[in-house]
Amino acid sequence: MVSESAANASEQAAGNSDVGDGAGDEAKDTGRKGLSGKTKRNLLIAAILIAIGGGLWFMRYETYGQYFQETNDAQIDVDMVAIAPKVSGYVSEVLVEDNQDVAKDAPLVRIDASDYDARAAQARAQIAQAEASVENARAGIAEQQAAVAQARAQLAAARAKARHDAGEVARYAPLVASGAERRETLDQLKLAATQSAEQVRQLEAALTAQQRRIATLETQVAQARAQGEGAQAQLDAADVDLKATLIRAPIAGRIGDRTVRTGQFVQAGTRLMSVVPLDKLYVTANFKETQLALMRPGQPARISVDALEGTEINGRVASVSPGTGAQFSLLPPENATGNFTKIVQRVPVRIAIEAPASARKLLVPGLSVTVTVDTRSAEGELDQIEEASDEQVARRAQPKARGTR
Numbered sequence: 001m002v003s004e005s006a007a008n009a010s011e012q013a014a015g016n017s018d019v020g021d022g023a024g025d026e027a028k029d030t031g032r033k034g035l036s037g038k039t040k041r042n043l044l045i046a047a048i049l050i051a052i053g054g055g056l057w058f059m060r061y062e063t064y065g066q067y068f069q070e071t072n073d074a075q076i077d078v079d080m081v082a083i084a085p086k087v088s089g090y091v092s093e094v095l096v097e098d099n100q101d102v103a104k105d106a107p108l109v110r111i112d113a114s115d116y117d118a119r120a121a122q123a124r125a126q127i128a129q130a131e132a133s134v135e136n137a138r139a140g141i142a143e144q145q146a147a148v149a150q151a152r153a154q155l156a157a158a159r160a161k162a163r164h165d166a167g168e169v170a171r172y173a174p175l176v177a178s179g180a181e182r183r184e185t186l187d188q189l190k191l192a193a194t195q196s197a198e199q200v201r202q203l204e205a206a207l208t209a210q211q212r213r214i215a216t217l218e219t220q221v222a223q224a225r226a227q228g229e230g231a232q233a234q235l236d237a238a239d240v241d242l243k244a245t246l247i248r249a250p251i252a253g254r255i256g257d258r259t260v261r262t263g264q265f266v267q268a269g270t271r272l273m274s275v276v277p278l279d280k281l282y283v284t285a286n287f288k289e290t291q292l293a294l295m296r297p298g299q300p301a302r303i304s305v306d307a308l309e310g311t312e313i314n315g316r317v318a319s320v321s322p323g324t325g326a327q328f329s330l331l332p333p334e335n336a337t338g339n340f341t342k343i344v345q346r347v348p349v350r351i352a353i354e355a356p357a358s359a360r361k362l363l364v365p366g367l368s369v370t371v372t373v374d375t376r377s378a379e380g381e382l383d384q385i386e387e388a389s390d391e392q393v394a395r396r397a398q399p400k401a402r403g404t405r
Contacts, residue, residue, distance in 0.1 A: 068373070072368070075365075075366060077365055078281050080253070080276045080365070083274065088266065088267050089115065089245065090111065090264070091112075091265075094109055095107045095110065096255050102249045111245040111246075113245040119241070123232075123234040129227075130225070133227065134225055137218075137221040141217040144213050162193065168193070169193045253277040255274070278360070279360070282350055283353060284351075285369075289345045293382060295378070296377065299316065299375055301351050303315045303353065303369050303370070303371055307362070307368075313355040316351065316354055317349060320349050321349065
């Protein structure tokens, strides 16, 4: 009896467990059906939101975003001036420190001027010597002019005597022919006339020589003046070199990369330092060639400076380079040789910085920036170009069509 009751109890327990399992399966099936419906609703809502977001993004891109061209291949630049001496020599004094702000024409470096002072003194001595030569030649000319005057007077007297002697010969010749005078007297008169004529010729030659002597002295004056002008040119050159021993700042800016030291011997043209005009900074942004279709000078730009934690400042497109960076490289690529792989080229675009003084004083050349250019002002220009091209093609095709007819 005991065994039968135990068996009945075990069967009843087994029956109850089967009933419980069935109820659990029904609950699980019900849970699966409820979770599937909720997931579908969530997916549907997400799809709707994504579609709306994509549509809004597409609308914004078509009306706004596609006209903003951005590049992070950009940095701040400046046209700095390298300071180099015009003359060689030992540096006697360096008048500026590293990173010092200087005004235009401020003294930077002084070179020992002893050699150039000596050259200037030598040139002055040559000028004085040339001036003395000029005065000496002028004095000789004055003296020679007196000699010429004396020779002219002597020539005039000789000519007068020669005319008198010739007249006496002419007067005595008829008398001698008539026997009124002796022939010896006529012969003496002829001899005197001949001597007087010869004396005239000698004095004329002497006068010519004296006059030519004046021309020679005038040539000496011109030569001495030329020597003086040459010495003056040497003095001017020496003065230029002397002034060049004091090197001044050609522009206002800040001293950078100073390598010169006192006592150093520097050659002409050796770079000593640089002057950086921080008030003339600009940005060189290297845009891809596919971004330049609507980029024009004058368009506004936004400049995000990495060193200022992404702070944005205003800018404006100043100019576009006439060639890609590869074209201005030391060895431009030659695509007509070997295998060709097309690479998107970049074109440097100069961006003028339009920032307040408070921002400019924090900017230095070489800083990395991100530039975004607003090209909406050129919207529609590509369509105009395409229409103009189509019209040109159509005009070219019309004569051919008429010829065919």
